Amino acid sequence: GVTGMEEILARVVVPLPTYETRDKSPPPPESNSLEFMHFYKSLTKEEKLNFLTKLSQDFGVDHKSVSELAAKLLDNQLRDLSTILQVEDRLRYSLTPRYKQLLNHISRVENGVKFLVDLRADVLEMISSKASESPHIRDLSGTLKSLLSEWFSVGLLQLERITWQSPCEILQKISQYEAVHPVRNWTDLKRRVGPYRRCYAFTHAAMPGEPLVVLHVALTEDISDNIQSIVREFATVDSEEDVNKVNAAIFYSISSTQAGLQGVELGNYLIKRVVREMQSEFPHMAQFSSLSPIPGFSSWLQGVLVQYRKEGRGSELLSEQEWKEVEQATDSSPGTQTVDALRKLIATSEWMRSERLSRVLEPVLMRLCAWYLYGEKRRGYALNPVANFHLQNGATMWRLNWLGDTSPRGVASSCGIMVNYRYFLNKTSQNSALYLQNKVIAASEQVLGLVSQFQKNSKL
Numbered sequence: 001g002v003t004g005m006e007e008i009l010a011r012v013v014v015p016l017p018t019y020e021t022r023d024k025s026p027p028p029p030e031s032n033s034l035e036f037m038h039f040y041k042s043l044t045k046e047e048k049l050n051f052l053t054k055l056s057q058d059f060g061v062d063h064k065s066v067s068e069l070a071a072k073l074l075d076n077q078l079r080d081l082s083t084i085l086q087v088e089d090r091l092r093y094s095l096t097p098r099y100k101q102l103l104n105h106i107s108r109v110e111n112g113v114k115f116l117v118d119l120r121a122d123v124l125e126m127i128s129s130k131a132s133e134s135p136h137i138r139d140l141s142g143t144l145k146s147l148l149s150e151w152f153s154v155g156l157l158q159l160e161r162i163t164w165q166s167p168c169e170i171l172q173k174i175s176q177y178e179a180v181h182p183v184r185n186w187t188d189l190k191r192r193v194g195p196y197r198r199c200y201a202f203t204h205a206a207m208p209g210e211p212l213v214v215l216h217v218a219l220t221e222d223i224s225d226n227i228q229s230i231v232r233e234f235a236t237v238d239s240e241e242d243v244n245k246v247n248a249a250i251f252y253s254i255s256s257t258q259a260g261l262q263g264v265e266l267g268n269y270l271i272k273r274v275v276r277e278m279q280s281e282f283p284h285m286a287q288f289s290s291l292s293p294i295p296g297f298s299s300w301l302q303g304v305l306v307q308y309r310k311e312g313r314g315s316e317l318l319s320e321q322e323w324k325e326v327e328q329a330t331d332s333s334p335g336t337q338t339v340d341a342l343r344k345l346i347a348t349s350e351w352m353r354s355e356r357l358s359r360v361l362e363p364v365l366m367r368l369c370a371w372y373l374y375g376e377k378r379r380g381y382a383l384n385p386v387a388n389f390h391l392q393n394g395a396t397m398w399r400l401n402w403l404g405d406t407s408p409r410g411v412a413s414s415c416g417i418m419v420n421y422r423y424f425l426n427k428t429s430q431n432s433a434l435y436l437q438n439k440v441i442a443a444s445e446q447v448l449g450l451v452s453q454f455q456k457n458s459k460l
């Protein structure tokens with residue numbers, strides 16, 4: 001109940017030591033942390049929200065002492081620098097939320113770090129689900145993120161290569177965490193860690209046996225343009241006979257496994273770390289690229305067609321000739337009926353089964369997809385989350401691949417198109433800075449060509 005919460009908090013979230021005694025006071029008993037963790041885990045979702053709101057509100061920063069110290073700094077009687085630095089350091093200390101000390105102590109008990117990772121996952125969910133609008137909860141999330149970013153910095157992470165010889169419990173987790181191309185069975189899993197494949201994960205001593213982020217790589221002669229050749233099941237070759245057949249590393253799946261570590265950029269670091277691993281194993285390897293899905297393209301396209309249907313401007317999406325071909329192929333009459341027919345074809349993936357429609361729609365869907373990836377934005381960054389991820393890393397939007405993923409899922413979610421985000425190693429840091437600061441997308445001639453074809457066709 002509520003009193004129980006207040007009682008627990010008052011007892012285990014001890015006041016911060018005074019500035020003078022901040023380095024001298026003994027840590028509170030470990031039992032405080034254990035009790036807090038145990039109590040929190042016993043709460044329902046609602047109670048957790050209530051509990052964390054109280055924690056962040058009543059056991060955060062002492063705003064009064066902050067404003068007093070800030071006022072002191074403004075006092076221009078303050079002359080010599082050492083006094084100013086002193087007051088600044090007091091101000092800095094006064095900005096430490098009271099609960100931060102408890103979080104630090106929790107990180108030192110057994111499974112404490114994992115508890116804090118899961119705690120941030122809960123807080124992120126409260127924020128994203130709008131269950132909480134409290135600025136204090138956002139502050140708590142920020143404090144957790146800064147602590148976790150320190151503890152999970154690259155230097156403290158362990159790179160592990162996953163092979164068929166890895167412990168079953170790790171292989172089981174790799175299979176369970178696979179978010180991009182679900183693992184079908186043991187044979188499939190064995191293939192993904194077998195010849196001409198690499199699977200790497202970051203682990204952390206504080207969370208043994210837990211792959212934090214997993215990257216799957218295919219070793220190929222050149223940059224893959226379709227996923228079936230990578231995840232299709234067929235008799236595995238015994239060993240990697242011919243390594244000079246290997247010129248490219250294709251990242252075809254990456255998944256982070258801890259929701260609470262979102263924003264800590266583990267995936268980005270893992271890709272860069274694995275590139276270095278590949279370079280040392282294959283010194284002549286010069287091509288590094290993703291083969292990425294385009295989740296959301298089909299639904300975006302449906303939305304655009306509905307909008308055009310309403311405004312009767314469908315003609316700008318397809319040329320007159322293309323609409324005519326769709327009319328004939330769907331035996332529909334010009335105008336909204338054809339737009340509806342096209343929407344239905346895309347929703348049911350019917351168009352894939354017709355040679356004629358595929359031929360008509362290839363240029364249309366390719367240029368629409370190029371625009372979706374390159375032109376559609378959210379707060380200035382790429383709308384598509386996978387594009388945004390690789391562009392933040394400094395990759396180049398390099399090639400759209402028609403029939404890149406002919407699986408039912410691939411056709412339904414992105415009309416079967418896949419995209420290569422290519423990592424030109426000497427360009428990634430510059431591309432990343434340009435993207436993050438100026439929202440400039442690095443794209444290849446092929447992509448820019450498709451985008452300009454789209455713009456010629458429509459006034460978007």
Ligand SMILES: CC(C)(COP(=O)(O)OP(=O)(O)O)[C@@H](O)C(=O)NCCC(N)=O
Binds near residue numbers: 180257263266386
């Ligand atoms: C793509 C991933 C790995 C990026 O993780 P990361 O580099 O840690 O970025 P962030 O979560 O720190 O912003 C993550 O967002 C994820 O697992 N997405 C779902 C699967 C996918 N590959 O889209």
